[in-house]
Amino acid sequence: MGHLCRPWTGAPFLGRGRPLTAPAAAGPLVRLLGDKLGDATSHLWTDEDTVEVQVPGDRIVETLRTLRDDPEFAFFFQADAAAVDYGVGEHFEVVYHLHSDRHPTWLRIRVPVDRQTPVTQTVTGLWEGAMFHEREMYDMMGIVFEGNRDLRRIYMSPDYRSFPQRKDFLLPDDAADSPAAGNMPLERPETWDLTRLEDAAAHRDEPGGPV
Amino acid sequence: MTTTKKPASRRRAPPEDEAALRATAEGRIRDPLELEEAAALDGPEPGVVSTRPEFYGFDIVPPPDRPPQTEREREVYTLGDGEMLVNMGPQHPSTHGVMRIVLKVRGEVVIDLDPVLGYLHRGIEKLCENATYTTVMTYVDPMDYMSAMHNEHAPALAFEKLYGIKAPRRAEYIRALVVELNRVFSHGLMMGFLALDLGGLTPILYGFINRDQVVDLLSAISGQRMLFNFFRVGGVNFDVNDEFLSRLGTWRAGVLDTIEMNEKLLTENEIFGARTKGMGVLTGQQAIDLGVTGPNLRASGVPFDVRKAHPYPPYPELEFDVITQQGGDTYARYMQRVAELKQSIHLIDQIVDRMPHGPVQAQVPGIIRPKPGRAYAAVESPRGLYSVYAISDGGPNPYRFRMRDPSFISLQAVPKLMPGRLVADTMAVMASFDPVMGGVDK
Numbered sequence: 001m002g003h004l005c006r007p008w009t010g011a012p013f014l015g016r017g018r019p020l021t022a023p024a025a026a027g028p029l030v031r032l033l034g035d036k037l038g039d040a041t042s043h044l045w046t047d048e049d050t051v052e053v054q055v056p057g058d059r060i061v062e063t064l065r066t067l068r069d070d071p072e073f074a075f076f077f078q079a080d081a082a083a084v085d086y087g088v089g090e091h092f093e094v095v096y097h098l099h100s101d102r103h104p105t106w107l108r109i110r111v112p113v114d115r116q117t118p119v120t121q122t123v124t125g126l127w128e129g130a131m132f133h134e135r136e137m138y139d140m141m142g143i144v145f146e147g148n149r150d151l152r153r154i155y156m157s158p159d160y161r162s163f164p165q166r167k168d169f170l171l172p173d174d175a176a177d178s179p180a181a182g183n184m185p186l187e188r189p190e191t192w193d194l195t196r197l198e199d200a201a202a203h204r205d206e207p208g209g210p211v
Numbered sequence: 212m213t214t215t216k217k218p219a220s221r222r223r224a225p226p227e228d229e230a231a232l233r234a235t236a237e238g239r240i241r242d243p244l245e246l247e248e249a250a251a252l253d254g255p256e257p258g259v260v261s262t263r264p265e266f267y268g269f270d271i272v273p274p275p276d277r278p279p280q281t282e283r284e285r286e287v288y289t290l291g292d293g294e295m296l297v298n299m300g301p302q303h304p305s306t307h308g309v310m311r312i313v314l315k316v317r318g319e320v321v322i323d324l325d326p327v328l329g330y331l332h333r334g335i336e337k338l339c340e341n342a343t344y345t346t347v348m349t350y351v352d353p354m355d356y357m358s359a360m361h362n363e364h365a366p367a368l369a370f371e372k373l374y375g376i377k378a379p380r381r382a383e384y385i386r387a388l389v390v391e392l393n394r395v396f397s398h399g400l401m402m403g404f405l406a407l408d409l410g411g412l413t414p415i416l417y418g419f420i421n422r423d424q425v426v427d428l429l430s431a432i433s434g435q436r437m438l439f440n441f442f443r444v445g446g447v448n449f450d451v452n453d454e455f456l457s458r459l460g461t462w463r464a465g466v467l468d469t470i471e472m473n474e475k476l477l478t479e480n481e482i483f484g485a486r487t488k489g490m491g492v493l494t495g496q497q498a499i500d501l502g503v504t505g506p507n508l509r510a511s512g513v514p515f516d517v518r519k520a521h522p523y524p525p526y527p528e529l530e531f532d533v534i535t536q537q538g539g540d541t542y543a544r545y546m547q548r549v550a551e552l553k554q555s556i557h558l559i560d561q562i563v564d565r566m567p568h569g570p571v572q573a574q575v576p577g578i579i580r581p582k583p584g585r586a587y588a589a590v591e592s593p594r595g596l597y598s599v600y601a602i603s604d605g606g607p608n609p610y611r612f613r614m615r616d617p618s619f620i621s622l623q624a625v626p627k628l629m630p631g632r633l634v635a636d637t638m639a640v641m642a643s644f645d646p647v648m649g650g651v652d653k
Contacts, residue, residue, distance in 0.1 A: 077502075078502060079615065080598050080600060082613040082615070084611045095600065097587055097598070099515075104521075106521065108587060127500055129623055130502070132622070132623055133620070149283050150283035150284070151280075152283075155328060155329035155652060164337060165336065
């Protein structure tokens with residue numbers, strides 16, 4: 001499997017330089033976004049069934065509220081909220097997918113989040129159902145949602161310290177063929193306890209220890 | 212028929228001792244020495260005052276010994292007067308998998324509850340990010356194991372969008388055929404499981420008659436009973452074969468009777484109605500806010516169906532309506548399942564009638580490297596909106612592979628509905644949302 005894998009250094013080219021192609025179905029929504037939310041949105045891009053915009057992190061709640069409550073948008077339903085890690089030295093991204101009965105396409109909203117201080121605003125005030133999404137993003141990526149009143153780990157145990165969906169969390173097995181294979185599968189380098197790495201045999205049975 | 216007289220010795224003999232008689236009649240006042248002796252025998256240790264009432268047959272959990280992390284956790288784990296925490300799960304039969312619910316109860320009444328997830332967490336998203344696009348199909352199968360075909364459908368659509376190809380028309384029809392069969396399997400079992408959680412054993416047996424026939428059908432076309440690995444990027448693995456078609460005919464001839472047997476047992480059943488009608492009412496607005504989708508949302512009167520709202524082939528070519536119920540309670544969610552089950556059989560008839568000829572697999576290499584880009588694809592699974600968001604960076608495996616599982620999100624509705632209800636009704640409401648823990652925990 002070695003030839004299939006490559007080291008996960010950052011992926012800076014993702015999400016840049018996309019040309020705007022607006023199929024007929026997405027046209028009204030594209031115009032409406034330009035008219036009403038032109039100052040909050042950027043990087044507009046569409047494909048055959050999605051319209052995609054980027055919104056800065058400090059304006060996400062007001063933008064989503066406009067999209068939900070404005071009868072011309074009427075994006076009443078939040079279909080998905082996901083976090084993406086673009087690698088060490090890059091940024092995180094929180095991605096919302098919204099549905100409206102007035103528009104035939106999905107609306108995808110990308111919110112960049114700083115990777116060093118991963119803090120953004122919660123949207124649980126708009127959709128209560130975002131709670132489990134945000135708890136999952138916190139658990140898996142370590143993104144902190146300000147204002148969320150139940151930001152606990154949801155899959156991992158409460159004393160777990162790593163964020164497994166990050167790109168610098170490497171799988172310990174051969175399939176990943178990662179530089180850390182067989183050593184320390186976990187977490188952020190600044191939290192690594194290097195003494196445990198040196199004396200792997202003594203710490204082998206500890207939770208979170210070397211595999 | 213002979214009647215036997217009760218023997219006289221069964222009756223309690225009157226106490227002969229006069230002192231004992233007086234003690235029973237007017238209550239004895241014990242002297243302090245006797246009290247101490249009694250305490251030494253079976254009472255609590257001196258100095259320890261237990262404020263919690265003792266219940267037998269439940270597992271009483273103490274609050275966690277660490278400080279609460281969030282406001283909500285403090286709210287759940289702070290006990291008021293006469294309240295206690297009771298564990299349900301992680302291996303309780305009505306949790307539909309391995310899930311733990313911490314119930315805060317006062318007597319028999321639920322005050323609050325906190326679902327504890329993660330017992331089945333396998334990190335499927337991470338595994339898929341380290342697998343090639345084709346091998347992703349093998350990882351998503353055991354996620355929501357009651358609807359494995361739907362689990363494969365959304366990644367196949369997303370990867371095709373990334374790669375810029377379309378499946379042949381016959382492959383699209385075969386896909387729709389197997390996912391509708393899978394929906395029949397899932398909804399049919401849900402009817403049985405709901406009855407099982409209310410204490411009725413028979414419907415699950417009838418449900419399994421239908422389910423085993425469908426599993427045999429799907430195994431005839433894909434070669435696997437439950438983890439099918441049937442979908443491919445650009446088509447499906449196999450065309451329909453003779454065995455599948457003959458089994459389909461047999462199944463179709465008898466399936467409505469099997470469902471009717473179950474319906475006769477449940478729909479008009481007074482006990483079933485008393486336990487489910489008006490129980491756990493979820494309004495449409497609440498359901499939208501909580502992200503509840505699928506039959507659970509439509510049972511609250513919101514006509515949102517991904518097959519209509521964001522149609523994927525071949526559903527634009529098929530004739531069906533979005534069914535809704537107005538009740539929003541457990542009974543409405545059950546009725547919604549029954550209606551959709553019949554609708555799926557109707558769709559299967561249409562698909563078999565209209566299935567075009569042609570290839571079932573586009574010419575796609577085993578290892579694909581889509582251009583950098585993003586794609587989102589959603590399908591209507593038996594539990595609601597199941598979607599995949601895939602990002603390609605030009606390599607042979609997805610850079611990011613995100614799955615939105617409907618039962619994970621729908622589970623948030625249960626803590627909203629349960630306060631003020633009885634402990635036994637928790638199971639009915641849970642079962643009516645039909646969560647599958649393999650999907651919840653990913």
